[in-house]
Amino acid sequence: MTSPAASESRSSTDMDRKAAMAVLAQTRPEDLAKAYSSLPVAPDYDFVRPPETGLVMVRGRTGGSGQPFNLGEATVTRCVVRLAGGQTGHAYVLGRHKTKAVHAAVCDALWQCETSRPLVMASVLQPLKTRQEAEAARLAAETAATKVDFFTMVRGDD
Template identity: 50%
Template sequence: MSEPASPEPDTRVVQRQRAVSAFAQADGQFLADAWRRLGGDRAVTTLRGPEVGLVMVRGRAGGGGAPFNLGEASATRASVRLAEETVGHAMVLGRDRERARLAAAFDALWQVESERVAVETEVVAVVEAALAAEDHKRRSETEATKVDFFTMMRGED
């Protein structure tokens, strides 16, 4: 008897999670400018929030140890509905209500089949590229401060 295959994650779900992550990490002004270009004059109905609260930040020692509570961080969440009846949700770190509302609006817009490619190329890809560049810069700066310790043997001449 063979073992049941592990369920593969739905690619659309994975793609949406990636997009929602990009919207949540994007700069508020970038989202506002992108919404003017892509969202246009679409009606956005607020379903929940934006509301500010606290979330518990958890960590792991060494990246793989037992989880522990690191502390609390401010977060803002929002849920909106577009005229196309798609509902978007967002949760962003910080207290920026407009950024949370825009991130939720982009989540809803991403779900509109005819708009997905534009949102992917003009928002998600741009945010991911900016985050990758920022990560590369931070890693380069950290690498520049790396110290190599070594032991020298003193020999007899």
């Protein structure tokens, strides 16, 4: 499982497919649309599975690490595309945004082609990842400012 911390520790250049999908899923629809439109050539694709919104039941674990239980559902939109070159791309993203799912699926397909990977990395994935990391850092810094410093009398035994 890719934890937020684990995906951050990887450098942006060796992003694997799952990490790339995580970046796409995490991105706001409008940010993804903007990055997508910055691709030098608009990708040519067909739908294998047009975007469809459904539900995924989110599970938690009893006590945090015990037996699973069903917490509640979340909306998810999925999509499968095939590029003109034949490569398919998949997307499963939280929310009901169909365009976002299409963009994510196309980017997934582009990432899988050796030839187009550098392009999608440079135009879409790396800029979005940099932005997400900056947002995460800002949130972490704001949170850290509310950390409690306890003042205790020194007892001298440690």
